[in-house]
Amino acid sequence: MKAIVYERTGDPSVLKLVDRPVPEPGAGEVLVRMAVSGVNPTDWKARRSFPLPAGWQIPGQDGAGVVEAVGAGVDPDLIGERVWIWEAAWQRPWGTAAEYTLVPVRQAVRLGDASFDLGASLGIPFLTAHRCLTAGEFMPDSLRPGALADHTVLVQGGAGAVGNAAIQLARWADATVITTVSSAEKALLAAAAGASVVINYREQNVVEEVRKIAPDGVHTIVEVSPARNAATDVQVLRNGGAVCVYADDEPEVSIPIRPSMMRNARWQFVLVYTEPTVAKAHAVRDVAAAADQGGIRVGVDAGLPLHRYPLAETAAAHEAVENSAVGKVLISTSDA
Incomplete structure (x- = not known):
């Protein structure tokens, strides 16, 4: 071979x-x-x-x-x-x-x-996104249509592979999805993925725009760039919400401790390889179901x-x- x-x-x-x-x-x-x-x-x-x-x-x-x-x-x-x-x-x-x-x-x-193109695109990005969407205080253990109804999710970096997966899975589960991007071209991609609201962080104030949609804050944040976004995240998170960090754009990140404490916030770090066994099993099952039902595409x-x-x-x-x-x-x- x-x-x-x-x-x-x-x-x-x-x-x-x-x-x-x-x-x-x-x-x-x-x-x-x-x-x-x-x-x-x-x-x-x-x-x-x-x-x-x-x-x-x-x-x-x-x-x-x-x-x-x-x-x-x-x-x-x-x-x-x-x-x-x-x-x-x-x-x-x-x-x-x-x-x-x-x-x-x-x-x-x-x-x-x-x-086969869809199948080859599922593993790392969609299993990572699933963990980010199910690890928070307000989030269910599993995803299915209706599981995230009445939930608002912020996906930082909606044009990336995990960002795209998070948007698609969250929309399949009926969440309201807000996402951020860095250009008009990426905004089109995020909208095509199904994002309810797309914010160009180079041109718009992310905190103000998120608060228009979720005045009490979002239930969870799927975070690609914690070093850059930590201060913003804690301002748009609702009490008890989670910031799920799956990427390390910098070796260290400074977390706003007091604002996070005031919100009883959870900073959840995600690496799909070492994800708890039960959570991984839920992710594989749910991603397979979403693909079978046509809820996710490439x-x-x-x-x-x-x-x-x-x-x-x-x-x-x-x-x-x-x-x-x-x-x-x-x-x-x-x-x-």
């Missing part, structure tokens, strides 16, 4: 296209013929600095394809099923940037008739432009994400 492999950490030049034997699934595993691999910031961060316990790594946490074989203890009826994959390369060498990959069966989720019409690369150009795909490409970067891995 063709696969992208790196045997040392570094810049995109360490990514090599190689031939490897097709692996055989072990107990509890499935072999998936990959169709599309999704690229996330975590992929290039891992490539630059994460250790390589196996001495080599195929990158890619997310993807979609077709189950081709199963290991011992796995229902053989899964063979031929279209699936989406999450966390393929977390503490494992078998990522999704290859013609085939191996994953534990629970990490291959039925995709149904949804596109493409320009969904506010998430797609950028496609062939497997041989995985290095360029990594560079695009590292350079903050707006939208979703996908790698075509085979004709599954």
